[in-house]
Amino acid sequence: MQLSKLEKKLSYIFKDKTLIQEACRHSSFVNEHPDKLVRDNERLEFLGDAVLNLVIGHLLMKQYPDIPEGDLSRMRANLVNEIQLAKIARFLGIGKYLELGKGEEQTKGREKNSILADAFEAVIAAIYLDTGFNSAFDFIDSQFSKLIPKMSVPALNYDYKSKLQEVIQVNHKVMPGYKIENESGPDHDKTFVVSINFDNIKVTGTGKSKKTAEQDAAKKALESLNII
């Protein structure tokens, strides 16, 4: 059985092999073979999505013991999305093992992000149902352990602007305006300077894009308000 190769890639041997078979079975295959009485991977995908959200949420909470719920939620959204999940599915070579209908086969279904991401979630549910939550936790942890520290930085940066907005809405009732003060350097290597000016606070931030310069300015504003 070819699926034993997939098990090797997953570093997980199924007690119940029908689970991994179901996880790899796309609805297009079932629609073409109604007589086979087999199930597609959509129910598993539904369950796997929930397992993944819980485990990633828990891993982020452990990694970042002090950041608020809204940031955790944004960071999770950056990790658990179709593109990211398809990338992991490709790394695991899941595409090769999918059972697809002929139409999907012809339109390169094996390489589609949506099909790969769904199959990856279905594999997670298959592990969860096979030997329980802790196995699924370990599997997800091993797939995401390198991504979590790497992906969190932009998510945290992003937060300075929203954090500043929240603070200002509560305390000052005036929204902060970001003003581009300067833009210098050649097109491929620009530097932006952005200022924020409100109440008696005037700060400037710099960055390689308007966005990062605004984030930098927001960070400095929060610092001058003694909030971070």
Next chain:
Amino acid sequence: MQLSKLEKKLSYIFKDKTLIQEACRHSSFVNEHPDKLVRDNERLEFLGDAVLNLVIGHLLMKQYPDIPEGDLSRMRANLVNEIQLAKIARFLGIGKYLELGKGEEQTKGREKNSILADAFEAVIAAIYLDTGFNSAFDFIDSQFSKLIPKMSVPALNYDYKSKLQEVIQVNHKVMPGYKIENESGPDHDKTFVVSINFDNIKVTGTGKSKKTAEQDAAKKALESLNII
């Protein structure tokens, strides 16, 4: 410690009491006491929401081994929502044990659905973090075991109409129209007859509301198409 009474209601004794304390601490309390250096329940609520979604998803899958993922998803949404969670929180008497700020206390925060639902999710996460997934699973199972069979029926009924719509869009390309054929009986006890007429299929459904009559008609249409 009063919280031991809550533990009794939950049928769960915490190894780490700080977890249940945190679960009961609303942000309004922390905002009024920044000096206390304690955490509100929002991070726990974030985690608890994910635990709840997974466990309810799994319980629904077990209870309904044959229904498709879309229906499971709708059924879960009917179970995991603010009103439903607040109802369970009230049954468990969680409101009494909340730490609230003065403002929330005055505006009857203890009775608000949003605060109660969030605290219930936080309690779930507290159990999950205290002794692991299986404890949280058992706790949620015991709280929802009576609701799952009860709430699923309208959700399943609801599905006949959407199922019919899906089928018709794929196979016939014409959307089904529902026509009220008859409405009889006194105001408090009406009966509706609704028909669906497309291609060579004509069926009628009856019910105590337009909606249930439409569902009944959709069900009969699916039966006549040999789909259910």
